[in-house]
Amino acid sequence: MVDEGDAAPDFTAPLADGDVTQFTLSDRLDEAPLVLAFFPGAFTGTCTHEMETFEDRLDEFGDLGATVYGVSVDTPFALNAFREDSGLTFGMLSDTNRRIVDAYDLAMDFASLGVDDVAKRAVVVVDGEGAVRYEWVAGDPGIEPDYDEVRDAVAALD
Template sequence: MLDDGDEAPEVTAPMATPEAAASTERGSYTGGDVSEFSLSDALDDGPVVLAFYPGVYSRTCTQELCELRDWKADLADLDAPLYGVSVDSPWSLLAFMDEYDLQYPLVSGFNNSIIADFGVRREESIMRGIANRAVFVVAPDGVVSYTWKATEPLTFPDTDEVEAAVAAAAEVE
């Protein structure tokens, strides 16, 4: 897993956006509803928060993503985008966003290396290949300035710590 002070990898991946989820009827998604996420492009506007999670529609991940949805208003004051990242396909991410009214993008680790590149890919068990629950704050210079990894089920990052890390990373600009 990447650690504080490590250079974040340049990654691109498919991304589901709130706008696409709202503008297309669930079950009617096409490739045209999928955007592209580029970490370097996202960093052009300041620090970025990446919240990795195993998968949508699981009990714990649904709870976490909804808590992040509710917390995002606080983060908006800090001017840092939040992106959820899992191995789910972009179409399942769009359906989840629509169902739970998420107002932040979800990045698809399906068929790309973003989860492995950040060192959070589960390598053992029947669930091999999914992301372990982790949060990274990446400063505008591309350096990881905060990391958190779940050590127990049903544990989530301390949002006050994430907010403080975002504020500190914004000073790097």
């Protein structure tokens, strides 16, 4: 796992934002702080609730100058369908090749379900210099982040 103060590993991935384009972290630092909300899978109960909660609080993050992105191993096409179905307006990063979850050391298996190598539920905040300024990783994929804590971490960057 990357730690606070580390340089955020750079990556390029498909961005599902109603269309499918490319996203490169180092090219988006002008949108910082960047809130990268990793989640195991689209269309699942806890993940849907988490992403909808970020949507409900999107104005709070926007007022702080932050940009929120969801990150999962789902395809960009599934993520666009998920965005539409859940009424999400922020972009989703598709990590089907698992390069992001590997670089951030956030891969996990749902052995009981026979599903391997999905993203752990985690939140990473990256500042405009490309440094990790906040990181949280769920010990249990059924636990959602403390949204106030994430907001406060973003607010502390001013």
